[in-house]
Amino acid sequence: MAGFIIRRLLLLIPILLGVSILMFVIIRMAPGDPAVAYLKLSNIPPTPSAVAEARHTLGLDRPILSQYASWIGNAVKGDFGVSHVTRRPVIDDIMHFLPATLQLAGVALLFTLVVSVPLGIWSARYKDRWPDHLVRGFAFVGVSTPSFWLGFLLVLLFSLTLKWLPPMGKGGWQHMIMPVLAVSFMSLAINARLLRASMLETASARHVLYARLRGLSDRRVERSHILRNAMLPIVTATGMHVGELLGGTLVIESVFGWPGIGRYAVTAIYSRDFPVIQCFTLFLVTIFVLCNLVVDILYAWLDPRIRLNAEAAL
Amino acid sequence: MTLASLDEHAPRRTLWRLPVRDTWLVRIALVIVVLLAIAAIAAPLVAPYDPNAVELTRRLQGPSLAHWLGTDHLGRDELTRLIYGTRVSLGSVALCIVLIMTLAIAVGGASGYLGGRVDQAVMRFCDIFLAFPTIVLALFLIGILGTGMGNVVIAIALSHFAWYARMVRGLVLSFRQRDFVLAARAAGAGRVRIFFEHLFPAIMAQMIVLATLDIGHMMLHVAGLSFLGLGVQTPTAEWGVMINDARQFVWSNPMLIVWPGLALLLSVMAFNILGDAVRDRLDPSLHGDHQH
Numbered sequence: 001m002a003g004f005i006i007r008r009l010l011l012l013i014p015i016l017l018g019v020s021i022l023m024f025v026i027i028r029m030a031p032g033d034p035a036v037a038y039l040k041l042s043n044i045p046p047t048p049s050a051v052a053e054a055r056h057t058l059g060l061d062r063p064i065l066s067q068y069a070s071w072i073g074n075a076v077k078g079d080f081g082v083s084h085v086t087r088r089p090v091i092d093d094i095m096h097f098l099p100a101t102l103q104l105a106g107v108a109l110l111f112t113l114v115v116s117v118p119l120g121i122w123s124a125r126y127k128d129r130w131p132d133h134l135v136r137g138f139a140f141v142g143v144s145t146p147s148f149w150l151g152f153l154l155v156l157l158f159s160l161t162l163k164w165l166p167p168m169g170k171g172g173w174q175h176m177i178m179p180v181l182a183v184s185f186m187s188l189a190i191n192a193r194l195l196r197a198s199m200l201e202t203a204s205a206r207h208v209l210y211a212r213l214r215g216l217s218d219r220r221v222e223r224s225h226i227l228r229n230a231m232l233p234i235v236t237a238t239g240m241h242v243g244e245l246l247g248g249t250l251v252i253e254s255v256f257g258w259p260g261i262g263r264y265a266v267t268a269i270y271s272r273d274f275p276v277i278q279c280f281t282l283f284l285v286t287i288f289v290l291c292n293l294v295v296d297i298l299y300a301w302l303d304p305r306i307r308l309n310a311e312a313a314l
Numbered sequence: 315m316t317l318a319s320l321d322e323h324a325p326r327r328t329l330w331r332l333p334v335r336d337t338w339l340v341r342i343a344l345v346i347v348v349l350l351a352i353a354a355i356a357a358p359l360v361a362p363y364d365p366n367a368v369e370l371t372r373r374l375q376g377p378s379l380a381h382w383l384g385t386d387h388l389g390r391d392e393l394t395r396l397i398y399g400t401r402v403s404l405g406s407v408a409l410c411i412v413l414i415m416t417l418a419i420a421v422g423g424a425s426g427y428l429g430g431r432v433d434q435a436v437m438r439f440c441d442i443f444l445a446f447p448t449i450v451l452a453l454f455l456i457g458i459l460g461t462g463m464g465n466v467v468i469a470i471a472l473s474h475f476a477w478y479a480r481m482v483r484g485l486v487l488s489f490r491q492r493d494f495v496l497a498a499r500a501a502g503a504g505r506v507r508i509f510f511e512h513l514f515p516a517i518m519a520q521m522i523v524l525a526t527l528d529i530g531h532m533m534l535h536v537a538g539l540s541f542l543g544l545g546v547q548t549p550t551a552e553w554g555v556m557i558n559d560a561r562q563f564v565w566s567n568p569m570l571i572v573w574p575g576l577a578l579l580l581s582v583m584a585f586n587i588l589g590d591a592v593r594d595r596l597d598p599s600l601h602g603d604h605q606h
Contacts, residue, residue: 018441018442030459141583146537149557149575152557153572156571243449246450250453266544281454285447288447288450
């Protein structure tokens with residue numbers, strides 16, 4: 001198992017290097033001179049001499065490989081440059097806004113798992129009866145609902161009409177209820193539907209039939225023989241949900257005035273503040289990739305076949 | 315059409331006839347999609363007003379005979395703007411899909427068909443794209459390219475194509491061992507000819523099924539990015555922008571937020587139902603084959 005984890009950790013390095021190279025190339029290929037964009041943000045008229053000077057300050061006059069090398073070298077040390085707009089080190093701003101986003105996305109992930117698993121089990125247990133219809137109906141609506149719109153509907157109901165919950169901002173747990181519901185709604189629906197399908201598929205497997213023949217109770221069969229196998233697709237899907245939840249959080253923050261990195265990034269996108277956009281992207285990709293690593297490890301732990309294959313491959 | 319007959323002849327036919335189970339849900343979905351298409355194509359004929367005609371004396375009116383769904387904060391007819399909004403939603407998603415298909419078939423096709431080092435390199439390249447959460451990659455691209463609907467389309471296409479490219483590669487790898495390709499090769503057809511005459515139609519049919527499944531998802535993406543103000547520019551009617559415009563009036567006119575969202579929800583649902591129906595019909599061929 002330790003070998004498996006180390007191997008997977010090492011695999012992250014080429015991926016993250018690739019991501020950083022891709023980002024760097026896209027930025028250099030983009031239309032418009034970054035030096036001119038920089039001057040515009042600084043309210044300096046882009047005269048030829050000013051552009052030349054800006055190119056020198058930004059290091060754009062150096063060979064491209066050396067530009068990349070110095071950028072990645074600084075990035076590894078935690079230096080992502082200075083925001084062209086606020087003139088503050090990008091890393092400070094990111095570190096200031098990131099925790100709120102991670103908090104929201106993390107709680108949303110937890111909520112998704114805690115609610116979707118029982119829903120899926122319930123639906124599969126009562127296949128084609130009313131609990132199943134209820135869950136499937138919910139899943140059906142859930143996968144089609146725009147999260148930001150759902151956010152506004154929740155505000156209309158719980159804040160404006162019932163006056164139960166605060167409509168905006170960050171504070172106590174009451175502030176988290178609606179954003180978490182809005183962000184996780186779709187993942188919840190997908191997960192519940194997936195678990196239901198997976199359980200029904202496993203239920204017709206031969207080892208389950210054998211367990212039933214041995215006279216084990218329905219609940220026992222469900223718990224020990226169906227659920228454990230049926231959980232595997234859920235673990236894989238969770239890796240995908242992490243990305244969706246992170247992305248969804250970025251949008252939902254704007255609905256609820258949540259002081260996270262999404263609103264900061266959108267502002268940076270408007271003003272084309274390249275260092276901020278670069279740093280923001282690299283951070284979120286790293287988090288996403290790390291979460292997927294955890295999921296892979298979990299998967300290998302749950303399913304010895306994967307683990308043993310990977311070890312055999314070494 | 316039985317599933318067993320789903321060989322080289324069948325996929326061609328699915329381009330023209332949806333081979334789905336005919337349930338009432340699918341029928342309703344089909345009606346909604348047809349209505350959306352009519353609204354998008356014939357918006358100037360169907361819509362009662364000019365979507366951008368500002369009339370401040372009529373601002374924020376409730377539903378009436380003249381304005382069925384009321385007017386927005388600039389006195390523009392809400393129903394008209396909803397109808398014109400279909401153009402942006404459907405149009406951008408259609409463009410996204412065309413772009414994704416082109417990229418995916420070029421990249422995935424080359425990868426699967428040429429194999430060897432090319433395959434290795436292309437798949438590692440795709441892995442890099444897959445390391446991004448789609449929205450994060452889209453935001454990054456919009457940040458670099460600038461805001462606007464054209465760039466949103468490019469961003470969404472680039473953040474999704476790698477999934478499709480991988481799928482195309484898998485399909486090519488499985489199809490190239492099938493009898494119809496082997497027969498063509500035995501008959502002396504060249505590589506290029508085999509690709510375009512035999513592999514391409516078969517792949518296309520499968521990809522259209524996958525794309526149908528993704529239309530709703532992409533509509534949500536477009537609307538979400540527009541809601542953040544990164545898509546269409548202000549006077550243009552688009553559902554995400556309309557929701558954003560209406561948020562200041564959530565106290566006085568909550569329905570202005572409800573309508574565009576409802577339009578979005580119904581459209582996404584309709585496309586999801588159709589996608590699911592098509593997938594259910596073709597499922598065995600989608601999952602059974604590409605295990606390379």
